[in-house]
Amino acid sequence: MNAITAVTFDLWQTLILDNRELGLQRAQVRLDGAQASLAGLGIEPDPDHIREAYRGCYRACRAVRDTNKDVSFRSQVEIFINLIEDGLVNRLPEPTIAAIERVYADSFFDYPPRFHDAARDTLESVHGMGLRIGLISNTGMTPGYTFREFLRRHNLLGYFDVLTFSDEVLLAKPSDEIFLMTVKSLAAQPDATIHVGDHVTNDVVGANRVGMKSIWIRGFYEPADPNDPDSQADAAVDDLSGVADAVHRMVNG
Numbered sequence: 001m002n003a004i005t006a007v008t009f010d011l012w013q014t015l016i017l018d019n020r021e022l023g024l025q026r027a028q029v030r031l032d033g034a035q036a037s038l039a040g041l042g043i044e045p046d047p048d049h050i051r052e053a054y055r056g057c058y059r060a061c062r063a064v065r066d067t068n069k070d071v072s073f074r075s076q077v078e079i080f081i082n083l084i085e086d087g088l089v090n091r092l093p094e095p096t097i098a099a100i101e102r103v104y105a106d107s108f109f110d111y112p113p114r115f116h117d118a119a120r121d122t123l124e125s126v127h128g129m130g131l132r133i134g135l136i137s138n139t140g141m142t143p144g145y146t147f148r149e150f151l152r153r154h155n156l157l158g159y160f161d162v163l164t165f166s167d168e169v170l171l172a173k174p175s176d177e178i179f180l181m182t183v184k185s186l187a188a189q190p191d192a193t194i195h196v197g198d199h200v201t202n203d204v205v206g207a208n209r210v211g212m213k214s215i216w217i218r219g220f221y222e223p224a225d226p227n228d229p230d231s232q233a234d235a236a237v238d239d240l241s242g243v244a245d246a247v248h249r250m251v252n253g
Contacts, residue, residue: 002192004213004251007126008162008182010173010197011137011147013220014240018113026107026141027054033103034080037096045084053083058141065138068175070166073143077101108142108150115154118241123159125244129251132186134162136178136195138202144168162186173199174206183212194234194250196243205230215246 009015031050038044057080064071071079077100078089089097116122126133137147144165151157162185164178171178183193190211197203198220207214208230216233217240223231235246 002189004131004192004194004247006132006134006161006183006186006188006193007247008134008136008179008186008193008195008207008212009123010195010199010203011135012113012140013198014116014196014203014217015119015135016113016115022111022113023141025111029107029110030054030104030141033107034084034100037099037103038084041092041096043085043088050084053080056083065166065172068172068177070138070170070172072170073105073139073145073167074101076141076167077104080104104141105143105146108146112150115156116240118239118243120156122240122244123156126247127159129248131247131251132161132188133159134164134182134186135160136164136173136182137166138172139165139167173202174209176206176210179206179210179212183210194247196247200224200231204233208232213250215243215250217243 012018031047031054035047035050057076060079061071061076077097081089081092081097081100123133139147144163144167147165148157148163162182164182166172166178169178169181179195180190183190186193194213194215195203195207196215196217198217200216200221200223204214204216214233216236218236218238225231235250237243237246
């Protein structure tokens with residue numbers, strides 16, 4: 001068995017903590033921004049219709065992610081626009097599409113989640129062990145480039161050797177490929193890499209199936225099948241603050 005050389009982290013509910021209220025506030029910013037951009041061209045769909053288009057976009061993108069694939073952020077925005085009115089993307093000037101895309105992305109900064117109190121100390125501890133650090137994130141409604149900027153603003157970007165975002169690689173956890181490409185980019189081997197995350201299927205099962213080690217952060221999701229060996233993490237902690245010690249034990253075990 002290879003010695004541990006790298007650790008990859010999930011983002012949502014692992015390094016950052018989000019909640020439904022913030023998500024709803026971001027959604028409203030996106031809807032208001034889209035309506036304002038369209039109104040500037042004299043296009044004024046009913047607000048309820050725009051909201052349903054947004055929900056339809058969410059469902060369409062989720063259906064893609066359920067196949068372990070993902071859509072680019074630009075494609076997600078275009079799906080939303082075309083659900084407002086069929087073929088609308090082809091009739092809008094590029095500056096209008098860009099404005100809708102911008103407000104869609106920047107709503108994250110209007111109502112940002114918070115970093116876990118232990119995020120910096122955890123990354124610093126793992127870095128101090130001489131391990132390479134990666135991030136593997138399903139991006140959802142927010143693009144990877146926004147997360148990079150968010151990490152930069154909080155002076156955390158420099159801890160990461162590799163950042164893998166689903167909207168950029170068009171793959172979603174728990175696909176084998178998204179884990180393996182990240183491990184390869186870290187110049188590591190799967191059995192020498194630990195993945196840390198809260199989601200049993202996306203993080204624990206996904207990592208285990210490609211031969212990585214896994215640390216599960218309890219409290220957000222439960223195993224769909226507790227008897228499935230792939231859902232058994234190598235270590236489980238109640239909080240991100242316990243991850244550094246768990247990594248240390250696995251490195252020195």
